[in-house]
Amino acid sequence: MAKGDDPLHDLTNEEKTKHERDLRRKAREHFRAGKKALREQLMAQANEISRRKSKRAHQHGI
Amino acid sequence: MAFSETREDRNRGVVEPRPDLVREYKRLLVGKWDESALNDALALVRSILQDARLALKFRWESLHPTRGRRTPYPIPPGAPEYLTEFMDSLNSSLAPELPTSASMDDPATKVQRQATMATVLLTVQSLKYPNLPPFKIVDETGFLRDVQALLFNLCVLVLLPKLGAQDRNEALLLRNALHMHTVVVWDDEPTEQAQLRSVLLASNGHQKEALAWAWRALETTPPSAHDYMTKAQAVWMRIVDTQGPRAAIPFLLSLSRSAPPEYLPEIMEMAEQTWSFEEP
Numbered sequence: 001m002a003k004g005d006d007p008l009h010d011l012t013n014e015e016k017t018k019h020e021r022d023l024r025r026k027a028r029e030h031f032r033a034g035k036k037a038l039r040e041q042l043m044a045q046a047n048e049i050s051r052r053k054s055k056r057a058h059q060h061g062i
Numbered sequence: 063m064a065f066s067e068t069r070e071d072r073n074r075g076v077v078e079p080r081p082d083l084v085r086e087y088k089r090l091l092v093g094k095w096d097e098s099a100l101n102d103a104l105a106l107v108r109s110i111l112q113d114a115r116l117a118l119k120f121r122w123e124s125l126h127p128t129r130g131r132r133t134p135y136p137i138p139p140g141a142p143e144y145l146t147e148f149m150d151s152l153n154s155s156l157a158p159e160l161p162t163s164a165s166m167d168d169p170a171t172k173v174q175r176q177a178t179m180a181t182v183l184l185t186v187q188s189l190k191y192p193n194l195p196p197f198k199i200v201d202e203t204g205f206l207r208d209v210q211a212l213l214f215n216l217c218v219l220v221l222l223p224k225l226g227a228q229d230r231n232e233a234l235l236l237r238n239a240l241h242m243h244t245v246v247v248w249d250d251e252p253t254e255q256a257q258l259r260s261v262l263l264a265s266n267g268h269q270k271e272a273l274a275w276a277w278r279a280l281e282t283t284p285p286s287a288h289d290y291m292t293k294a295q296a297v298w299m300r301i302v303d304t305q306g307p308r309a310a311i312p313f314l315l316s317l318s319r320s321a322p323p324e325y326l327p328e329i330m331e332m333a334e335q336t337w338s339f340e341e342p
Binding site for chain 1: 203251331
């Protein structure tokens with residue numbers, strides 16, 4: 001399976017690329033302008049979009 | 063707050079991503095991260111838990127005058143007598159209307175309720191409830207925790223800044239829940255654990271620690287991964303924040319050698335921007 005192509009709930013590589021590059025570019029603009037809160041938000045969103053989503057079994061007892 | 067007791071179910075706690083919930087997750091992931099997204103993320107975690115037979119009900123929802131009141135089943139006009147009698151019998155057994163006053167312990171404002179709800183939903187893997195027998199949350203696809211990660215970010219970036227001095231208790235509980243979430247839920251995935259900690263620490267004003275965890279997230283991400291460049295840019299920004307632009311140059315030089323060639327134009331942009339910060 002290609003990176004990021006999780007058939008369960010991840011976005012495709014094409015979707016990721018489309019969004020994350022734009023978010024990184026906007027974050028750099030806010031960084032230049034000193035708008036820290038906006039930059040933090042865009043970078044966090046770019047990360048959540050682009051990272052490979054969970055796949056392994058994960059169990060927690062209650 | 064309590065889990066609603068439903069029928070005995072051996073599948074209690076098993077998370078199975080429903081297509082419409084997956085679509086909602088993807089919509090929230092790429093949409094605007096604002097209060098509306100925060101509310102939708104809260105609702106999405108609750109829907110996942112409800113599907114896993116772990117429907118959550120908060121006390122204030124039972125006490126709200128317009129919620130918790132069940133509407134009688136409508137009897138169609140011209141319905142035959144046997145159906146009318148049947149529907150009447152169903153309606154007569156509905157629970158009486160619930161009280162409308164709330165106790166002093168309930169969160170008083172909308173933002174406090176959002177914070178309380180998020181505190182529970184982010185730590186649901188480690189909660190215990192006396193009204194249910196022991197069970198496990200089985201999240202084989204990771205859908206629940208990925209939606210929780212989305213909620214985590216919305217809490218740090220949208221909800222926490224809205225909490226004021228009068229919301230101190232809720233803010234403290236939420237911050238603890240956010241930290242606990244990184245410990246309990248992401249113990250087997252150090253990259254996302256480090257990333258979430260970096261975001262949380264930066265929001266607390268701990269910039270050096272935020273940089274350290276951003277470094278950890280980058281170090282555990284292979285250059286071929288889709289999120290490598292995003293994590294690298296985050297480190298670059300945090301180096302400039304904490305050590306100044308000059309300190310970021312060696313990092314960018316190193317990055318230009320480790321990152322795939324397709325990212326070179328972006329690295330060049332970052333270098334130009336770094337030099338511009340140095341100019342008087």
